[in-house]
Amino acid sequence: MLGTVLYGPGDIRCEAVAEPEIVEATDAIIKLSASCICGSDLWPYRGLQPVDAPMHMGHEYCGVVVEVGRAVRTVKPGQFVVGSFCISDNTCPHCRFGFQSSCEQREFMSRAQAPVLRVPLADGTLVATSAMPSDDLIPSLLAASDVLGTGWYAADAARVQPGSTAVVVGDGAVGLMGVLAARHMGAERVIAMSRHKTRQDLALEFGATHIVSERGDEGVARVKELTDGVGADSVLECVGTQESMTQAMNCARPGGSIGFVGVPHGVQIDGQGLFFAQKSLLGGPAPVRRFLPDLIDLVLNRTINPGRVFDLALPLTDVAEGYRAMDERRAIKTLLHV
Amino acid sequence: MLGTVLYGPGDIRCEAVAEPEIVEATDAIIKLSASCICGSDLWPYRGLQPVDAPMHMGHEYCGVVVEVGRAVRTVKPGQFVVGSFCISDNTCPHCRFGFQSSCEQREFMSRAQAPVLRVPLADGTLVATSAMPSDDLIPSLLAASDVLGTGWYAADAARVQPGSTAVVVGDGAVGLMGVLAARHMGAERVIAMSRHKTRQDLALEFGATHIVSERGDEGVARVKELTDGVGADSVLECVGTQESMTQAMNCARPGGSIGFVGVPHGVQIDGQGLFFAQKSLLGGPAPVRRFLPDLIDLVLNRTINPGRVFDLALPLTDVAEGYRAMDERRAIKTLLHV
Known part of the structure; x- marks a missing residue:
């Protein structure tokens, strides 16, 4: 064969x-x-x-x-x-x-x-x-x-709750499935971070309520604006780079949770930074x-x-x-x- | 004054x-x-x-x-x-x-x-x-x-549940309060990692069910033995060094949670290692x-x-x-x- x-x-x-x-x-x-x-x-x-x-x-x-x-x-x-x-x-x-x-x-x-x-x-x-x-x-x-099961786990690991705000970092297939999962789990606001029209459209179809096209610090600032300066309850990290992980961490509010399902490549997390940021991390193969x-x-x-x-x-x-x-x-x- | x-x-x-x-x-x-x-x-x-x-x-x-x-x-x-x-x-x-x-x-x-x-x-x-x-x-x-509130938060962040197994890394005052908290939250087994007689005795008084005096890989092996090779549901990290954080991570089962309250000094966490270990982390000032x-x-x-x-x-x-x-x-x- x-x-x-x-x-x-x-x-x-x-x-x-x-x-x-x-x-x-x-x-x-x-x-x-x-x-x-x-x-x-x-x-x-x-x-x-x-x-x-x-x-x-x-x-x-x-x-x-x-x-x-x-x-x-x-x-x-x-x-x-x-x-x-x-x-x-x-x-x-x-x-x-x-x-x-x-x-x-x-x-x-x-x-x-x-x-x-x-x-x-x-x-x-x-x-x-x-x-x-x-x-x-x-x-x-x-x-x-x-891909669906992995997006689902991202939302589960990020502890998405009914009525909450979820951010999805990454507009690849897993990220789009994360949008679907977060919405299905009852997130009231699902913010998809995406710069690509076709992916933005699919994110909206899957239930995204907001699109943020900026990345990095600008993207984080937009998420903060959309959440009255607080940050998101849940963040789904669906990429696996240092940049995307940093972006995900900075989008979450203190006490919020990051579910990370992009296999990390070259990602290092500073213990003291994580401590004072006071954010919950859970990831892994779904x-x-x-x-x-x-x-x-x-x-x-x-x-x-x-x-x-x-x-x-x-x-x-x-x-x-x-x-x-x-x-x-x-x-x-x-x-x-x- | x-x-x-x-x-x-x-x-x-x-x-x-x-x-x-x-x-x-x-x-x-x-x-x-x-x-x-x-x-x-x-x-x-x-x-x-x-x-x-x-x-x-x-x-x-x-x-x-x-x-x-x-x-x-x-x-x-x-x-x-x-x-x-x-x-x-x-x-x-x-x-x-x-x-x-x-x-x-x-x-x-x-x-x-x-x-x-x-x-x-x-x-x-x-x-x-x-x-x-x-x-x-x-x-x-x-x-x-x-000290009590911080030990309490360690158990809370490590998501101690009734009937679960909790490990406490660190036998300082916060760790001993963590033993008290984990027991109060209903952990069935509370394993205190301690090498010092007076601290072991106080841990037992506060509700520890097991004492592990070994550290590092040997300590992890003892915890694995006590948990039928599975690892602990919850680990309270109450020190803040690279060694203690590594020990805490390795004591938890996949899907288990580490609550870390020792202010990290020189602690780095490898993203890919954390991913494949599949353990939940939450810490911070209590x-x-x-x-x-x-x-x-x-x-x-x-x-x-x-x-x-x-x-x-x-x-x-x-x-x-x-x-x-x-x-x-x-x-x-x-x-x-x-």
């Missing part, structure tokens, strides 16, 4: 790869309905994360189970499933506390930019739907696998599995439409154009037909 | 200082029932914080109001009051959110190692008792002003004012006895011995008779 492999910065290829097979008794093999490119795939693509050996790419997936290992109990061939980008057993203490992305058996999914995928720890990782979903819901179900059942329901009953975040769809063979379009910010997020 | 002044590392003096007077209409003058030395006073005493000019010391206080400015409404001469080491108006947005230590008008108290004290923003800062407390409760009421009414009640009805933390009492004129005893860890905390 075909799959995508990153050979080095800017060098992503679609080429023949081995078809996956059951390895462990707890595995499932699924035929993917679609795959996609994640903003985090751009870190190694841009050379900002080392590529020591060819990397099989892709960690977002949904599709139909074709085979399960003999120990698998909760999913069976023919079922439609969505799984998290973090493999988890969903039974260890960390999973039971709702932090499946720190599962004692955690693995990070890869090789999902392909038509067929092996999913380890299928019972803990996959959530099956009761019926086969309509085709038009596939992009939204695919989004639940990571425990998507915690949210998946609810997110799937919200998609199936058409309460949310996160699939709108895909503004480019390409066949797997054109994956290189998909990466380029995202790298050049011509596309927010690329869906791959596998 | 006499007061204490720090001239440089190790050079603390008791000398004649000006008696305070009403300056602003919102001030109160109180005659102190007692004062004390704080662990944070040791930072400049030890030369770990610059002393550019002679510093008037002391920020913990309780006593009887002798005079109020014309704008003061909630306290009056003759009342016994306890105040926070952070001056706050208790009306600004940050105060209303319960973060009075980030009040828009915040000032840090000083000059409280003296018999008479000026308290700015008296209405927002002071809490009066309904009657004059017995003399034997003075140490506990004095403790509420900072919003003691939020807790004061409850803490005063708990002391007056003799539910808690935080005054036990004072294991040395000296006249103000012997303040230098009080600092020395704490610096050399011969005393946990020194009460000063003013």
Whole structure:
């Protein structure tokens, strides 16, 4: 079959790869309905994360189970499933506390930019739907696998409450999902920080009540203006740079919370600065599995439409154009037909 | 009158200082029932914080109001009051959110190692008792002003829940108050990290269920053993060094919370490390004012006895011995008779 492999910065290829097979008794093999490119795939693509050996790419997936290992109990061939980008057993203490992305058996999914995928720890990782979903819901179900779940975690970690004010730093796909999540959790004001018209429009569609196009200190000053000088209750940091983290910290009010889901690259936090700023920080790889059942329901009953975040769809063979379009910010997020 | 002044590392003096007077209409003058030395006073005493000019010391206080400015409404001469080491108006947005230590008008108290004290923003800062407390409760009421309130905030910021496991890093006075707070908030297991017999004994008296005398990686390993390899739900960081912060972070489980109240000195936090550790951080100068009414009640009805933390009492004129005893860890905390 075909799959995508990153050979080095800017060098992503679609080429023949081995078809996956059951390895462990707890595995499932699924035929993917679609795959996609994640903003985090751009870190190694841009050379900002080392590529020591060819990397099989892709960690977002949904599709139909074709085979399960003999120990698998909760999913069976023919079922439609969505799984998290973090493999988890969903039974260890960390999973039971709702932090499946720190599962004692955690693995990070890869090789999902392909038509067929092996999913380890299928019972803990996959959530099956009761019926086969309509085709038009596939992009939204695919989004639940990571980008939506990650935006949701940003809002959860930032402790968004009904009636509160939330700021979203970053207008990439995760940030836009963060807007959707914050609004769904009842934030009265959702301030999206974005300079790009198409992203601003999508943020508004997802429930943003205000757009701030300034960045850095100017952006912080605008947020302060909008909050009567107080700052936001919750800030969703969806980028992962020192600049975006500083911006996020400065947008929050004392006692406010920052949920950070952009993988930090070169970010240092000064302890004394954090102390006197008196702001709460929680981040990490999103425990998507915690949210998946609810997110799937919200998609199936058409309460949310996160699939709108895909503004480019390409066949797997054109994956290189998909990466380029995202790298050049011509596309927010690329869906791959596998 | 006499007061204490720090001239440089190790050079603390008791000398004649000006008696305070009403300056602003919102001030109160109180005659102190007692004062004390704080662990944070040791930072400049030890030369770990610059002393550019002679510093008037002391920020913990309780006593009887002798005079109020014309704008003061909630306290009056003759009342016994306890105040926070952070001056706050208790009306600004940050105060209303319960973060009075980030009040828009915040000032840090000083000059409280003296018999008479000026308290700015008296209405927002002071809490009066309904009657004059017995003399034997003075140490506990004095403790509420900072050390108890700070330990309380450490437990609050570490989100201690009934039935949970809490670890306290640091066996100074604040750490011991953190033990008391965590236990009072319902933690089922309170693990005090302490190597000193007298402090271990006091930790046990305050409700610690386990003592871990190892530090660093060995201490973390012991905490992991005691928690079946999981880590603690809540960790109270009550020191403020890189070593203690690292120890605190490593003792928490993923998704667990660290409340840090030791003023960080030279502490740097790596963003990516914090991300993958997936632990929640909140610290800062304690919003003691939020807790004061409850803490005063708990002391007056003799539910808690935080005054036990004072294991040395000296006249103000012997303040230098009080600092020395704490610096050399011969005393946990020194009460000063003013």
